[in-house]
Amino acid sequence: MFLALFIGGLIGYSFGRFPGLLIGAIVGYILAKALAHKLRQGIFRVQSQFLESTFSVMGAVCKADGVVTQDEIQVAETLFNRLRLSGEQRETAKAAFRRGKEDDFDLDNELNLLLRVTRGQSALLQMFLQVQVSAVGADGEVHPAEHEMLVHIARKLGIPEAQVDQLEAMLRGARSGTAGGGPARGQQLADAYKVLGVSESASDAELKKAYRKLMSQNHPDKLAGRGLPESMREMAEEKTREISHAYDVIKDARSSN
CATH class of the missing domain: 1.10.3680 (TerB-like)
Structure with a gap:
């Protein structure tokens, strides 16, 4: 809003000095309000x-x-x-x-x-x-x-079709939580790699990069700014927790080897 007033006033001043400054500021304000209304509607x-x-x-x-x-x-x-x-x-x-x-x-x-x-x-x-x-x-x-x-x-x-497998893996990971060893633990680790979209041979640097990218893409504030209903914020937060959980599962597995 301030930027629109400033630009409008500056343009007005260049044409009509102080009267133009006032008119330009008013026009800038009206345009800014109209744009904000249109954005809210969108x-x-x-x-x-x-x-x-x-x-x-x-x-x-x-x-x-x-x-x-x-x-x-x-x-x-x-x-x-x-x-x-x-x-x-x-x-x-x-x-x-x-x-x-x-x-x-x-x-x-x-x-x-x-x-x-x-x-x-x-x-x-x-x-x-x-x-x-x-x-x-x-x-x-x-x-x-x-x-x-x-x-x-x-x-x-x-x-990408792989996103379906990734989300299904995320769903299984949310259910398994911190379930114990054996095949269940092996499945949890495999699912964690799917959630982050990397292979088990990925380096620690590649793993961290994939994790940070997913966390940035799924940040609730970013999604809200793009039109995600505020009521779905909790689900967006849940997804970031699941991404973090997958990252922790892989880090724990690698540190124990």
Whole structure:
């Protein structure tokens, strides 16, 4: 706002000295207010479409294996609470979820709408994909048909297919927590490498670089500035915790060798 006043005043002063300075400052203020209003409208539109698409696609993905389980319905209900949706928003989300379960639901069209409104911002789209993976993994497993749909969604959104494996690994890591040794520990370590998107042969420097890049890309403040609904901040924070956990698992494993 101050910058707009300064620039407007400076331009006005160059044409009309002090009267021009005053007029230029006023014009700059009006333009700044109009721009701020337009930006707020744009972010609101992104947030509204993001939530609408989140729950409609969730309904479609949950039905991919032929049946929507009670666990998957419970995840949707839990999300309503976690996102602190208002009564009206909750009803909109429920309607979207039901719409996604319909046989004639146009998945690709819904994804195209999401792509347009988010302008293809990868961090937002990855958060969208994360929510879908969490939903279908609610019953303890990701059915092959659900996995294939998740891969289709990723491709449609321009997200590498490996991101689906990464998010599924993140989901398993969140469940396993600090589970003990043996095969379970080996799976946890393998999943940790998938979460960070590096191979087990990566150097410590490469590992740290991948970790810092993911933490920067998924910072809740950055995502909010790009249109992520404030109600989804908790999920963004959860993802950064899971990334940190994966990094700690790998560091602990390497230090013990």
